[in-house]
Amino acid sequence: MQIVSYRGPGMAGGVSPALTQMVAGDGSNHKWWHIEDNTIKYSNGIGQPNARHLLSESLIEGHYRYCNEFLWPIMHDMSEFATYRVEDRALYERFNRIFAREIVVENSRYTSSKLFVQDYQLALLPKELQRLDGPACGIFWHIPWPKSVPQSYLPAIVDLAKSLLSAEFIGFHTQEYCSNFFNFVAKNIPGTTVSMRNRTITRQSVAYVNPKAAPTMEDTWRIRLADKYTSQNRFTKVVAAPLGLDVDHWENISRVRSKLHLHPSLIHTDYVLSVDRADYTKGVAPRIEAIGHFFNDHPELIGKITFAQLCTRTRPGIEAFDNNWFNIQRLIQEVNSKYSTEDWQPVLNLKGPLKPAELSLLYANASMMLVNPVRDGLNLTAKEYIACQSNRPGVLGLSPHCGAFEELGPWAVEVNPFDPKEMSRSIFNALNLSDRDKLERMNGMRSRLNENTLTLWCEQFKGLLEPADDMETAAEAAL
Template identity: 30%
Template sequence: MSRLVVVSNRVSLPDEHGSPPPGGMAIALSAALQRRHGLWMGWSGKVKAGEDPSGPISRREARGISYALTDLSQTDLDDYYYGFANRVLWPVFHCRVDLAEYSEARMSGYQRVNRLFAKLLQPLISDDDVIWVHDYHLIPLAKELRNLGCGNKIGFFLHIPWPAADILFTVPHYDDLLRGLSCYDLVGFHTDDDLSNFAECLRRQGLPDPITNGVCQAYGRVFRCGVFPIGIDTAEFERLAEQAARSETLQEPSQRIPGCKVAIGVDRLDYSKGIEKRIVAFDRFLRSNDHRIGKTQLLQITPKSRTEIPAYLAMQKDVAERVGRVDGELGTIDWMPVHYINRSVGPSELAGLYRMARVGLVTPLRDGMNLVAKEYVAAQDPQNPGVLVLSRFAGAARELGGAILVNPYDPEAMARAIEEALDMQLDERIDRWRAMIGRLREYNVYRWCDDFLLGLDQR
């Protein structure tokens, strides 16, 4: 079996005991790397002092996995990560062209850091290594490696949506992105829609029927494309939720207001998650259902992210103001309609909160997959499961047919869906949950990892 080399912007380093950090993808990748005596390369998370060029590589070993890390200069970090990756690609790929802030300096920095990663990685790889590159930060990496003479099998997986052609084409030099993906041997997406959008982008470039039976011919290369919907560590999340059900500490939130049903939302603070619109919808729900006032609460857990980017700071202020307005107008001394938490919650506590929530509100405006939807389903009590209310614009909607699908841009429809979920009879809730948990158990994160690597190995 060939050695596996994983490349990502950030590396999920093990803890002091050598165990991988929480998170299904990190655990699955770590397991694959252990089996194949692998190497994981990426940014260390540290910023070099001064304006020295980024690099070099530092190495460490843990449980059969090698880690290769590089620091980045502040200039490289600003241009590559905060600049092109998160002020251009992230908003555009999530259909927020209005928030994209393109500049030639940022594009140059994006290419420069990918070139750096290739230069640092090339001496570390052997001829028979299989390389798996992750996400939008590193689209040009295969092209840079090919320029250095790398003939290895190289795969790429996109963890966010791929946009429609007219949206992608708003990015200056968008053709460089398409050309960069053509240098991989296998390109993976979450959904058929993402793959269809990618094919349409190539077609609009004058390539008739560019993808046939998963084989793509573009820019003088032949490569393959496929759909690999990422899963979660379903069994582990079920275990955590069952354990939480026996914990008095994790049962406290459901006991504070007797008879109060909880709807839960868990999202990183990001404009793609639809948090503001969800709060508006919950407000509409309460005002339309007087009998739910004082008896229903939205628990919204929203850790901060990317506070260096102005759009995120503005959103943080807007969400806090909306929560304050709803709580101020509808709350009482002993009940607040929205309980807003602005920090991360550990996996055990989160599994317990999912389990006690009657409704899971997962309503992003656009999302590649959204694993919160899958975690909520996995955490439910099989004898008394809650109901998932899910945006039709999340990749998870293609798999979780037992959810109530909603349009997150329609607050009145979302309000009706919340009431439908709360009013749903037990038999229907169980039937819906069984349909979804069966899928999650079969297509877990380990299956996702194995399927992609099998496809890459079979080039």
């Protein structure tokens, strides 16, 4: 197996921990392609990573801007935050083209295995690998696929979708994202046949031209036959498979938490916990507004409950994220100034990063976990909270706009990130649920976690990536 991701083994955040388990036990029978120190590298679990290509600073920065200033807000249906630059798109394309070339050159030395490509940073890899007659691949899309795309941005997103259709399969976290993708392809990509019943998209044979050989349409008459390549009639399987949690891992961590100590400010009050980045998709600002409404409506709870946040700054230097960070700090200061007492403040900013055992302790003792994004691909923190709960559990407050809601929604307390006053009422109601109700809800969510573990998720995609003479038969059998 070969994994291709932006982050590599052992790197914090993203899907890296899940992929680490996926290749565990394979020894040297896998390769993990990734970016580290501005360099394309691959590792196989033995020795130091092998460096393949040093990327220029301008290429890295342009790719980063295109991913975070354009693709991120568009994919989260938040186009008001999007900034599109033609030059950044060109750098994003070049980044993917170079990455694909290095993979193909390395794989030409032996019989290659299929590639498991990860996420939006590498969305053009399937097309580029096909153009270079490289290894077959599947891709998992870890963020949402949008419900709609503004007309002015359609060409760029159509280009991404066409590339994804060069993969043997596309994985999404939820049925909704699959449906959004089906609808997008049916509406915007001619020559495709969408079958929601069979979960496939079939496309007709298309002749492509090497973009380096034909920079403009006027030059196409000069293209040599070798500069053209054809995509045969084929289908792409679209799979809804929410990333599972390594439940055993979190349960094992929880066994050592008795040696740790809670933050002093949390010992004397109940607390509501949130763990997220200061990303405008996470709904941190409306949450702070909801906390203000909470204490305004329930002054009797001042000094009796704390809202603890592990909220880390993200993507500094990008205006939309910086503005969101400063707005969050301003709102926290306003709420704390208004409702603090001599020995207590309503919003406690916890300093990170925390070790998993420390995080487990916070999860285990929280009266409530509040996860209220305005849009989120999945959100594993909600699942981690459930795995760390005791026999006297708290309650999960969850936004319906979070990917995890598709799995956990029946047992969570729904919170509305677009209405802070309504969110405040939901928090109050959740904290006042009976112990029996909390236990029933938590047991339901625990059962769901055990039905969809990280191991099962890994096995599903390992099955799809195994070599087969008949790809369609193999995919159907795996699913």
